[in-house]
Amino acid sequence: MITYKCKSCGGQMNFGSSIGLKCPYCGARAFLSDEDYRGNERFRKMVLRFYEAEAEKGDIDYSTDKLFTCNRCDTYIMESGHALNVEYMKKYEKHGFVFYVARESVVYVFENSIEAGTFSDKLKMLEFPAADMKLKRSFPEIRMEIGLKDGKKALVFVRRPNCYPAEMFAPWESVHLAWVISRMENICCALKYSGLRHGDITPDTIWVNPFTHEGILFGDWRGVTRGNDDADLKALRKTAIALASDTRNPEELYRFLNSAPDRDAYSDFEKWDRVIETGFGGHNFRQMMVSG
Numbered sequence: 001m002i003t004y005k006c007k008s009c010g011g012q013m014n015f016g017s018s019i020g021l022k023c024p025y026c027g028a029r030a031f032l033s034d035e036d037y038r039g040n041e042r043f044r045k046m047v048l049r050f051y052e053a054e055a056e057k058g059d060i061d062y063s064t065d066k067l068f069t070c071n072r073c074d075t076y077i078m079e080s081g082h083a084l085n086v087e088y089m090k091k092y093e094k095h096g097f098v099f100y101v102a103r104e105s106v107v108y109v110f111e112n113s114i115e116a117g118t119f120s121d122k123l124k125m126l127e128f129p130a131a132d133m134k135l136k137r138s139f140p141e142i143r144m145e146i147g148l149k150d151g152k153k154a155l156v157f158v159r160r161p162n163c164y165p166a167e168m169f170a171p172w173e174s175v176h177l178a179w180v181i182s183r184m185e186n187i188c189c190a191l192k193y194s195g196l197r198h199g200d201i202t203p204d205t206i207w208v209n210p211f212t213h214e215g216i217l218f219g220d221w222r223g224v225t226r227g228n229d230d231a232d233l234k235a236l237r238k239t240a241i242a243l244a245s246d247t248r249n250p251e252e253l254y255r256f257l258n259s260a261p262d263r264d265a266y267s268d269f270e271k272w273d274r275v276i277e278t279g280f281g282g283h284n285f286r287q288m289m290v291s292g
Contacts, residue, residue, distance in 0.1 A: 074086045076148050076152065120155065166207065167243065181272060183213070185236065189265045198224055
């Protein structure tokens with residue numbers, strides 16, 4: 001990192017404005033020349049690109065995922081006649097489809113291609129604010145579509161390393177449940193921004209990474225509708241209660257989970273944020289111990 005030394009006392013100066021520097025020790029001020037400013041900006045962008053590249057590596061480094069265990073394999077016949085072998089850790093059977101926790105993917109197999117098309121079309125209804133495009137990571141990312149025999153269709157989504165349904169880690173201690181609730185609130189805010197009601201927030205449709213505290217909403221997207229009632233916020237509370245080991249501590253958590261949702265997802269998140277501050281002592285990253 002580029003550092004700037006104070007000419008008066010030798011301390012490291014901090015940026016006090018867009019092009020100004022201030023010494024935190026003696027208060028001296030300095031200003032960057034146009035050339036220095038451009039050089040600093042080039043360096044900053046290089047550092048950002050480096051960290052972005054490192055983050056992308058983590059998204060495909062499945063050697064870090066010590067939790068995954070292949071328990072079974074289901075086989076489907078593709079339209080080409082070749083076999084599609086789905087090796088999975090866990091399978092969930094839903095109305096009209098099954099979905100699998102596979103090593104690098106989340107695989108949905110629908111009874112017919114029309115239902116698969118509805119699922120895909122509803123996902124495309126999502127919109128994201130330009131200032132926070134990382135919210136896309138909180139929703140399914142399609143990897144491929146595969147036509148199967150008998151009119152069935154598979155949708156294959158990215159499963160980033162260490163991401164699993166939240167119910168697989170239950171029961172959750174309150175200090176860890178807190179960040180799961182925060183991720184659900186994030187997701188509800190994104191749905192609010194898109195003007196959507198998901199309708200399927202449950203312990204097995206909220207997926208989490210216990211190490212990075214990321215959250216992703218899978219579930220049944222076929223039932224997504226336009227509208228902004230409080231159904232998803234109610235489901236958030238119900239899901240948190242189902243996951244919790246103790247909903248009564250701290251007391252602020254209990255009151256929140258048993259309260260009616262606020263007027264919309266944005267204000268409900270503000271309400272939850274106050275619980276984080278008063279009930280959990282603020283936003284502190286608490287490492288969750290998980291053994292594979």
